[in-house]
Amino acid sequence: MPRIFSGIQPSGELHIGNYLGAVKNWVTLQRQYESFICIVDYHAITVPYEAADLRQRTRDMAISLLAAGIDPSACTLFVQSMVPEHTELAWIFNTITPLGELERQTQFKEKAGRQESVAAGLLNYPVLQAADILLYKADMVPVGEDQVQHLELSREIARKWNSRFVPDAAPFFPEPKALLTPARRIMGLDGQAKMSKSLGNTVGLLEDPKDIWEKLRPAVTDPKRVRRTDPGTPEVCNIYHLHKAFSPAATVEHVAVQCSTAGWGCIDCKKVLFESMENELGPIRERAIEVRANANKLDEILGDGAAHARSIASATIREVKELMGLSATR
Numbered sequence: 001m002p003r004i005f006s007g008i009q010p011s012g013e014l015h016i017g018n019y020l021g022a023v024k025n026w027v028t029l030q031r032q033y034e035s036f037i038c039i040v041d042y043h044a045i046t047v048p049y050e051a052a053d054l055r056q057r058t059r060d061m062a063i064s065l066l067a068a069g070i071d072p073s074a075c076t077l078f079v080q081s082m083v084p085e086h087t088e089l090a091w092i093f094n095t096i097t098p099l100g101e102l103e104r105q106t107q108f109k110e111k112a113g114r115q116e117s118v119a120a121g122l123l124n125y126p127v128l129q130a131a132d133i134l135l136y137k138a139d140m141v142p143v144g145e146d147q148v149q150h151l152e153l154s155r156e157i158a159r160k161w162n163s164r165f166v167p168d169a170a171p172f173f174p175e176p177k178a179l180l181t182p183a184r185r186i187m188g189l190d191g192q193a194k195m196s197k198s199l200g201n202t203v204g205l206l207e208d209p210k211d212i213w214e215k216l217r218p219a220v221t222d223p224k225r226v227r228r229t230d231p232g233t234p235e236v237c238n239i240y241h242l243h244k245a246f247s248p249a250a251t252v253e254h255v256a257v258q259c260s261t262a263g264w265g266c267i268d269c270k271k272v273l274f275e276s277m278e279n280e281l282g283p284i285r286e287r288a289i290e291v292r293a294n295a296n297k298l299d300e301i302l303g304d305g306a307a308h309a310r311s312i313a314s315a316t317i318r319e320v321k322e323l324m325g326l327s328a329t330r
């Protein structure tokens with residue numbers, strides 16, 4: 001069975017961008033592929049953070065993922081720092097990754113631009129990501145569009161390592177391919193940038209409906225639609241794209257007509273979107289309450305996930321070291 005690997009940072013609450021761009025896909029794919037879903041806390045410490053909060057954020061992320069439909073009996077859910085082989089392989093990959101490639105990465109440039117002092121870990125983030133994926137020899141990586149560039153680098157690292165250290169023709173590491181959803185890039189409600197945990201422009205997956213409506217009401221729509229009577233262009237409106245992700249096809253069609261004929265005002269359109277979102281998010285919120293109530297069960301899920309992940313990761317590392325001439329015992 002082909003393998004997939006994907007990760008999410010416990011850098012804030014799981015938002016609808018993560019959900020539509022990645023997590024929802026994981027839930028569908030977990031029964032078709034051997035799946036590894038990782039809460040990547042070593043990635044989350046590449047920007048300033050509060051140590052006192054991180055463990056809780058990691059647990060909250062696990063709760064949100066389970067509530068969203070990640071099923072530990074169908075896939076392996078684990079926390080990155082509980083499997084030390086990730087950082088071990090990352091170091092190895094650091095030695096073959098061109099510095100120039102890292103400096104070119106859009107995420108690095110964006111995140112570094114927001115900080116006064118930039119840690120080397122932020123630059124090396126995609127190297128650790130390559131290690132995350134290749135440790136499990138994953139064939140496919142379901143991610144949002146913002147991760148496609150990193151994944152291209154993972155492919156390059158796999159190619160480079162294979163050609164340097166594998167004596168025969170069969171590659172040791174497969175070149176992992178990105179799997180995207182139709183909602184590959186959800187914008188923040190301000191319409192300025194992609195929705196990101198670190199930008200504070202998110203709608204949380206478990207957020208209270210009242211708060212969601214407070215965010216939706218003033219959200220940016222088609223900027224050319226100034227008056228209620230102006231017809232809009234659905235394709236340029238973030239709310240329309242959210243309809244495509246949350247509303248049934250017939251509603252999406254109706255929305256497009258009502259917008260482009262000025263039949264509805266933007267608030268009417270947002271009310272319908274809010275209802276569609278509630279239909280999908282309501283049951284997820286309910287499940288989250290149940291999952292949160294059983295802390296021991298959560299420990300067990302994450303402990304079992306790490307043990308299984310580690311059994312595979314340690315085998316890969318053993319073979320990698322062997323091929324690279326590392327470790328002196330015979």
Ligand code: ATP
Pocket residue numbers: 007008009010011012017018019020021022142143144145146147183184185186187194195196197198199
């Ligand atoms: P941070 O701001 O800390 O980087 P993030 O919101 O970008 O957080 P990540 O943990 O970096 O979230 O990414 C988790 C997954 O969600 C990745 O597969 C990423 O591609 C996807 N993703 C993140 N933001 C969006 C978005 N706005 N639309 C679609 N997919 C997204």
Ligand code: MG
Pocket residue numbers: 196
């Ligand atoms: Mg991100």
